[in-house]
Amino acid sequence: MKVQLFIPCFVDQLYPQTAFNMVKVLEKACCDVEYNTNQTCCGQPAYNAGFWEDAKKVATKFLKDFEGTDYIVAPSASCVGFVRNYYNTLFENSSLHNNVKDVSKRIFEFTEFLTNILRIENFGATLNAKATYHDSCAGLRECKIKEGPRKLLDKVRGLELIEMADNETCCGFGGSFAVKFEAISIAMADQKVNNALNTGAEYIISTDLSCLMHLDGYITKKELPIKTMHIADVLASGWE
Structure with a gap:
């Protein structure tokens, strides 16, 4: 199974070992793990601060970076929840609306991917x-x-x-x-x-x-x- 990693900003900067451990676990589950080095942020900090247009620019890049059919897995329910629940608001009546629907179906928090998609617990x-x-x-x-x-x-x-x-x-x-x-x-x-x-x-x-x-x-x-x-x-x- 092919998996694209999304590593949130603060994990990349402060807790990279957790990201490496996530890769270690996914590879043990026989996943083909890939990391797009062009990725940046999901846009949540700007959105929460009220800068919706800035958030939309960052989120547009996110949609582009994660185009395709692969699962997207992240070690952060906060970022995953933002993409699933708030991108619809950002891109309402937008030409990217279908891209948002597609990404929302493919993005998972690490543990829910393990238990709900891979169905592995041990x-x-x-x-x-x-x-x-x-x-x-x-x-x-x-x-x-x-x-x-x-x-x-x-x-x-x-x-x-x-x-x-x-x-x-x-x-x-x-x-x-x-x-x-x-x-x-x-x-x-x-x-x-x-x-x-x-x-x-x-x-x-x-x-x-x-x-x-x-x-x-x-x-x-x-x-x-x-x-x-x-x-x-x-x-x-x-x-x-």
């Missing part, structure tokens, strides 16, 4: 640790991802998954929300991290590095005994 990973799972807002509400990541984590040898209280509550990041409403954002991170700590977990795992980046910043600042880990890094653990 990748032979091992992680001897206790962990809790954070449902990102985009994953849960925009991509309807809930059970898939948990099924994948359930097959990781040595991993004990413990549900935290209010696991569907936002972590407080929300992109520019964390900048515009800093105090609220930090309070939400405090609540989320403390709920995770109360489970006795060593790791907070999620599908979205944007959430994990925000939580990790809070954890580092407070010097708390817990770490964050993207699910692609978990699934690539314990095997070569």
Whole structure:
């Protein structure tokens, strides 16, 4: 199966190892993985800031970069959710409307591609640790991802998954929300991290590095005994 990778801006710049681990897992599933080096952003930051025309220009490039029939897989439910749910608004009554419909059918968040398209849950990973799972807002509400990541984590040898209280509550990041409403954002991170700590977990795992980046910043600042880990890094653990 041929797969085109879409690697979001911040993953490319800050967490490239997660992208490499995603490739590692997809190749283990016998996927033919390709990466178009011309790709940039999906346009979400500009759209959320109110710069719709700028977002449309970036999104038009995205549509061009991912033309074809291949599946598009990304380690971010936030970006996938934006393409699926907001490109229709950007390109309403546009000549690119059919391109949007086509891309929306082909783009998947990493874990939903594994469980819904490949229908593989066990990748032979091992992680001897206790962990809790954070449902990102985009994953849960925009991509309807809930059970898939948990099924994948359930097959990781040595991993004990413990549900935290209010696991569907936002972590407080929300992109520019964390900048515009800093105090609220930090309070939400405090609540989320403390709920995770109360489970006795060593790791907070999620599908979205944007959430994990925000939580990790809070954890580092407070010097708390817990770490964050993207699910692609978990699934690539314990095997070569």
